[in-house]
Amino acid sequence: MNTVIDAHNISKTFNPETIPIYAVRDVHLHLERGEFTALVGPSGSGKTTLLNLLGGLDKPDKGNILINGVDITSLRPNALIDFRLKNIGFVFQSFNLIPVFTARENVELIMQLQHRSKSEIDERVKILFQEIGLEEKMNTRPAQLSGGQQQRVAVARALASKPQFILADEPTANLDSKSAIKLLDIMAKLNKEENITFIFSTHDPRVIERARRVITLVDGQVHSDTRAIDTSGEHFIPIDKE
Amino acid sequence: MWLLKLAWKNMWRNRNRTAITITAVFFSVILSVLTNSLQEGVFDNLIKNVVSFYSGYIQVHKSGYWDEQILENTFENLPELQEQVIQIDNVEAVTPRFESFALASSDTLTKGCMVVGILPEKEDAITQLKNKVAEGNYLKDGDEGIMLGEGLAHRLKLQLNDSIVLIGQGYHGAMAVGKYPITGILRFGQPEMNNQSLYMTLSNAQVLFSAENRLTSYVIGLENTNELDQTAVNIRTSLGDTYETMTWEEMMPEVVQHIRTDKGSMVIIQLVLYMLIAFGIFGTLLMMMVERKYEMGMLIAIGMKKFKLMQVMMLESLFTVLSGCLLGILVSIPIVVYLYRNPIRFKGQLAEVYEEFGFEAIFPTSTNPEIFLNQGVLVLILGLVLSLYPLVKIAKINPVTAMKK
Numbered sequence: 094m095n096t097v098i099d100a101h102n103i104s105k106t107f108n109p110e111t112i113p114i115y116a117v118r119d120v121h122l123h124l125e126r127g128e129f130t131a132l133v134g135p136s137g138s139g140k141t142t143l144l145n146l147l148g149g150l151d152k153p154d155k156g157n158i159l160i161n162g163v164d165i166t167s168l169r170p171n172a173l174i175d176f177r178l179k180n181i182g183f184v185f186q187s188f189n190l191i192p193v194f195t196a197r198e199n200v201e202l203i204m205q206l207q208h209r210s211k212s213e214i215d216e217r218v219k220i221l222f223q224e225i226g227l228e229e230k231m232n233t234r235p236a237q238l239s240g241g242q243q244q245r246v247a248v249a250r251a252l253a254s255k256p257q258f259i260l261a262d263e264p265t266a267n268l269d270s271k272s273a274i275k276l277l278d279i280m281a282k283l284n285k286e287e288n289i290t291f292i293f294s295t296h297d298p299r300v301i302e303r304a305r306r307v308i309t310l311v312d313g314q315v316h317s318d319t320r321a322i323d324t325s326g327e328h329f330i331p332i333d334k335e
Numbered sequence: 336m337w338l339l340k341l342a343w344k345n346m347w348r349n350r351n352r353t354a355i356t357i358t359a360v361f362f363s364v365i366l367s368v369l370t371n372s373l374q375e376g377v378f379d380n381l382i383k384n385v386v387s388f389y390s391g392y393i394q395v396h397k398s399g400y401w402d403e404q405i406l407e408n409t410f411e412n413l414p415e416l417q418e419q420v421i422q423i424d425n426v427e428a429v430t431p432r433f434e435s436f437a438l439a440s441s442d443t444l445t446k447g448c449m450v451v452g453i454l455p456e457k458e459d460a461i462t463q464l465k466n467k468v469a470e471g472n473y474l475k476d477g478d479e480g481i482m483l484g485e486g487l488a489h490r491l492k493l494q495l496n497d498s499i500v501l502i503g504q505g506y507h508g509a510m511a512v513g514k515y516p517i518t519g520i521l522r523f524g525q526p527e528m529n530n531q532s533l534y535m536t537l538s539n540a541q542v543l544f545s546a547e548n549r550l551t552s553y554v555i556g557l558e559n560t561n562e563l564d565q566t567a568v569n570i571r572t573s574l575g576d577t578y579e580t581m582t583w584e585e586m587m588p589e590v591v592q593h594i595r596t597d598k599g600s601m602v603i604i605q606l607v608l609y610m611l612i613a614f615g616i617f618g619t620l621l622m623m624m625v626e627r628k629y630e631m632g633m634l635i636a637i638g639m640k641k642f643k644l645m646q647v648m649m650l651e652s653l654f655t656v657l658s659g660c661l662l663g664i665l666v667s668i669p670i671v672v673y674l675y676r677n678p679i680r681f682k683g684q685l686a687e688v689y690e691e692f693g694f695e696a697i698f699p700t701s702t703n704p705e706i707f708l709n710q711g712v713l714v715l716i717l718g719l720v721l722s723l724y725p726l727v728k729i730a731k732i733n734p735v736t737a738m739k740k
Contacts, residue, residue: 150636151735171640178638185738189633193344205337206638254638 096159097258097290098124098147103156105142105313116142117153118313124258127288129281131295131304139313140294141262147292148181148260149173161257178206182251184261188243190235196246197222197231203253221249225279241272245279252283258290265297277303338643342650349626352619353655359615360659360714361666366608367710368667369674374601375701376675378594384525384695385590386583389532391430391461391554393567394586395420398579400551401586406435406506409549410578420553423573425566428556430457433540433549437503437511439483439533441491448487448533450501452540461556464521464534471495471519478536480518486530488520495520501533506546513543524695609717616656616721624728631729632737641729648725656718660711667707674700 100122107114117139124130132140145151147158149165157166160180168176177183190199197218204214222228225245235243244264251259261280265273281303283289293300301307309317346353386392397410412431420429433452438445455474459465465473469485481499493499497517505511515535523529541547557566563582571580584591634644678699681689686696 145735148636174635174638174640177636183633183637185633189630191341191630191634193348194341198340202337202341202639203637206643250637 095126096123097126097128097161098122098292099159100147101156101158103143103146103153103158105139105146105151105153109154115313117146119156120310120313120315122147122308122315124290124292126257126290127284128290128292129284129303129305130290130292131301131307132292132310133295133301133307134310134316136296138310140310142313143310144260144262144292144294148183149177178203178254180257182254182256182259184244184247184251184259184264186263186266188235188240188247188267190243190246190250192235195232195234196227196238196242196249199235199246200249200253203250207254217253221252224252224283225249226275239272241268241275244268244272244276248276248279248283252289258292261291261293263295263297264293265295265300270299273297273299338646339650342647342654345647346651346654349623352622356616356619356655357659357662359612359619360656360718361663363608363612363615364660364663364711364714365667365670367605367714368663368671368707369700370601370605370608371706371710372667372671372700372702373674373679373698374598375703375706376678376699378597379701380524380678380695380697380699381590381594382583384523384528385587389462389525389528390583390586392557392560392563392583393555393570394581395553395555395570395574396551396579396581398577401579401581404551406504406544406546406549406551409433409506409546409551412548412550416574417553419573420555420570423566423569425558425562426555426570427558428457428460430454430461430554430556431537431550432458432552432554433537433544433546434551435503435511435540435544437501437533437543439487439491440500440502441493441497444491446487446490447531448483448501449531450503450540450543451532451534452537452543453534454537458554461554467521467523469520469522471517473519474534474536476536477538478518479515479539481515481533481535481539482519482521483517483533484529484531485520485522486526487533488517490530493517499533501543503544505544506549509545511544513539515539524697609713612714613717613721616718617724620652620721620724624725628732628737631732632734635732636734636738641732644729645726648729649719649722652718652722652725656715656722659718660715663714664707664711671700671702671707674698675702 100120103117103120104115105117107116120143132143134140142151146153149168152166157164160176163176165173165176190196191202194202200218200221201214204217218231222231225248227242227245230238230242235246238246265276268276277300280291284291293304295301304321306318306320308315397408400408417429417431420426431454435450436447437450439448453464453474455476459473468482471482474480474482483493483499488494491499495517498514499517500514501512503511521532521534523532535543541549555570557563567580567582574580631644635641678697680698681696689696
């Protein structure tokens, strides 16, 4: 296994000069390629903030984050955007597809930003839509897709750039059970067959029970970090006891 | 290419908002084209009335004549001098004139008038004087009769075929007296001309004022009136100091001043108009930014550089404002042409007020293509300058805060 994310002692405080909110405190995190990790914890525990920090959307006040050996906390804004484009895939709670684009164009967008050739784009789009099982909906606009279908397109978009890992912020929060299970099946398959690294922030027990590793945050700190001991994901042991 | 596609599709994502913006720009262009075209049209008409119907665009006099308009400041009509002027670039035609003042009388009525001696055919070639004949006939070479303005005829209670007596002072202090039959009544747009002018043949005027073969001016018609100043310089250089060459702007600074003042007040009206346009466009941009803030944050999060996003926004604005501008120009063309052919004409008391101030009470538009182009470009620039607001907002956008609901 090789290291994808290596976060050292990272902290993030909001309103430091008025009423400080310690969103993330002294977090150490080490993620290997191919992990399927859930970040859990009560509301306000710092899950989204930690995800934002790991995704380079926000900068920690303290500590550093190495992604594939690159310290993203020291990158300049434009270089950071470029880094995100090439290395990180994002899936958001409310899908966030561009409404005026078709599903296909939404997925193509990332590759257009990477200046990929048309043939390469066409080939990748075909594969991605096969993987998410929406080949027949390629030319449909997001508004004509169900929530679950939109989130699957969002996963395809996140995968389009062949990122190092995918960050998903509560990906099943807006989905019904059937759609959530279908989405999780796709992500689990991609993780297993293509060794794609996933990190979710979630409250959803369906996601937690499918995760291979569960990190629990409380008040911005890592309360527990456990790994499943069997493939069913029903038995977890703390990471430090592995 | 995909940036263009994204911008074009974004433009139509909220059809109502785009329609409102395009409509705002569309009406702005029509309004600004109409106001400008009316203003230019009125000034063109004024200049045509005052300048081309009488003074000509350029006049040549003996040096000092304009400051002291006496018959001692006339000059000899030399065929080679006329030839020298007509050879100059952009000079279309030259006609000699003899002008002086006399007292016109009929029965017990008298009125001061301006007597203008002309070569009828040449004069018509420059000032289209024939078109002003309301009654009777236009002068011919050798005619003994005179033509006078409708206002003057009315004041002296004269009609066609009546006689008029002129009394004045001739060249070198000689007495100028003559009695002439009225062969034509002229109707001018400009009231001053209507109430004062009296035309006779050049030779008759020279005889009346005892100024054989003498002239007060050469009136010059131009091929291209936009090259007025350069042509005046060329004539001045060619004729030297013995003669003075004056453009209509130099001869009638009050007209120039009036145009300038009026243009100045129009600038204020237009500024108000542009401000209204600006607020209209800005309002829609503001709504758009609020509506799409989340999506912009998301695009930056997934790896779209802010500069690329700015390009998309600029293209969207360009498409929207350009559509409004082009539509506005296309629709304003037939309106302006219609108003050019069928000018707004004031009647009754309002017309009298205008005429009192020396204006013809008609408001034609100008069909100068520059007006359409300038106003279109101006509104386009205004729209694009306003589009800087979203660009500034994008430059400051933080994906994390933008994506907070």
